[in-house]
Amino acid sequence: MITSIILLNVVRERINEVAEQLAEMEEVSEVYSVTGNYDLVAIVRVKHNDDLARLVTEQLVKIDGIEKTDTMLAFKAYSKHDLEAMFSL
Known part of the structure; x- marks a missing residue:
């Protein structure tokens, strides 16, 4: 499983709408303001x-209100929780 963190700059008036659209995507497990x-x-x-x-080049570009993204790949998870079991695809 590949985990990535996407940081987004969004038009202020559209933050809630964009967050809801992101949260509906199958690949997105969480969205935080x-x-x-x-x-x-x-x-x-x-x-x-x-x-x-x-996701980044075809789906995110279709969401009106996203101005800029920075995508980071996670190398290793340090957690007390079994992330593989919680988020198995």
């Missing part, structure tokens, strides 16, 4: 890199 340099953070879990590429 945050303080700081970004408006939203999306946690994405996919099986293959190609799935992530499709």
